Amino acid sequence: MTSPDPASAIAPAGRAGITEIQAKLDLRFERETQALFGARLLTSARLVALLLLCLLGVDLILAWLASGEVPLALLLSGHAGVAVFVLLLAAWLGGDGRRTGLLADLALFVPPAGVLAVSVVATGYVETPYLGAYFGAYLALVGARTALVPGPRAGHLPTLGILVALYPAVIWAGASVGYGPMGWTGAELLGSLVAQTFLLALMGGVGLLASDMTHAMHERIISARSMGRYKIQKELGRGAMGVVYLAWHRDLGRPCVIKFVHPEKDSNGALRHRFEREARETSLLRSPYTVQVFDFGVTQKGELYYVMEHLEGESLQDRLSGSGAQPFDLVCRWLSFACESLAEAHARGLIHRDVKPANLFLARTADGRETVKVLDFGIARKEPTEQPEIILTSAGQSAVPSSADLTAVGTVMGTPLYVAPEVLAGRSASAQADLYSLAAAGFHLLTGRPLFTGKSIEELLKRTLKEPPLAPSSFVPNAGIPEALDRIFLRALAKRPADRHSSMESFRLALEPFAAAAGASRSMLPQD
Helix, strand or coil, X not given: CCCCCHHHHHCCCHHHHHHHHHHHHHHHHHHHHHHHHHHHHHHHHHHHHHHHHHHHHHHHHHHHHHCCCCCHHHHHHHHHHHXXXXXXXXXXXXXXXXXXXXXHHHHHHHHHHHHHHXXXXXXXXXXXXXXXXXXXXXXXXXXXXXXXXXXXXXXXXXXXXXXXXXXXHHHHHHHHCCCCCCCCCHHHHHHHHHHHHHHHHHHHHHHHHHHXXXXXXXXXXXXXXXXXXXXXXXXXXXXXCEEEEEEEECCCCEEEEEEEECHHHCCCCHHHHHHXXXXXXXXXXXXXXXXXXXEEEECCCCCEEEEEECCCEEEHHHHHHHHCCCCHHHHHHHHHHHHHXXXXXXXXXXXXXXXXXXXXXXXXXXXXXXXXXXXXXXXCEECCCCCCXXXXXXXXXXXXXXXXXXXXXXXXXXXXXXXXXXXHCCCCCCHHHXXXXXXXXXXXXHHCCCCCCCCCHHHHHHHHHHCCCCCHHHCCCCCCCCHHHHHHHHHHXXXXXXXXXXXXXXXXXXXXXXXXXXXXXXXXXXXX
């Protein structure tokens, strides 16, 4: 049974369908998150109630040691009464936590905090040994409220702020009416309160970090569960717009690769539009030299994702990093494969716009031969493209971010080392721009160095726009690169698109004789 085409699945619903799906998933995620928050909140409150009940024993011991100086009745009634109140309120709110909210949060934690602060006042504050017990219990309360309850930091701040501020407020109020340390100046009391309040804030901050981590883990678990037939195994890489994971397809029993796109990066909807286009267009490409996309969707977190075939091998960027310059026959064979992939894309009016060694993957076929797969049509566009995003100013300065990989919406798409001059100058990307990028990637593979380099992005762009390229053989004179191959690359790297090869197929035909040159690598040929 054949699986449904991702393109046919996405086309009828369009953007409205994806938005509706995400809205439902967002609502479900919000409900599950609120339920977990409430359940953990009630658990934390019950622990605080148990802490208050345990303090009853401490009250008796301290009263015995103080020989009647401690208001035992006040302490016992306060601790026991608030503990019972919290336990009853938690029982009324229910075990699933769905009835909790800010008011319930405050009702569960402010009374215990208040009674603990009053306990400190009633026992003489720092002039007695009781401070450690009650102030320690207050610290434990703040820690329990934050560390044990998952959620984003903003959701904890109202309650945490009240808990941290309540302690010094009660102590200061008690001292102002004659309770607490006798003979202390206001400055001495203030200094002590500042130190203790700092400890409370520090405990709250540590708790917030723990809460944030638990919340993030909860998000990942829900996200992984929402993947259904896919089991996430490990992260393969991440970039500005998303993360790539190795996963296991439970139904098919085989590995696959899932690319997630972060929804928070999509402030104006451009990223979602790009995702829909990528899933649709890439799924229609059938070349054996293009990575196959066979599924897509939206997680409960609202993350966009699509699923690709899993490839074993390495990218040509990895090969460059590990081995440097490559034999010309291998490079020509690799580029020939990439030409076939890109030729099909161009025939559909699809421009890749980010051809580079990192997006050319060296994989093995079933019969043991090495082949190349073109990856990541994630910033591809249909011709004609939108208005160019960036141009050089009259002063020759380029308004681009100082980053090697410029792939964010609203900037030049691609990697400056391989982007065609006309695109850097502000013209729309075309099939000729992809041809230039592929030739620039091939130049890097042949020579072990990029076509142009610079101490800054601006210098690199100026050289790409103005300087004529040099023949590959001039950088690796002992590599045996034929003069005819030099001419092929120089033509492909011409500044004017019209001076380049007419198409990817034309470029492939020019490279093919050199891919089959005498002495070609056995790794590229069928195994006997």
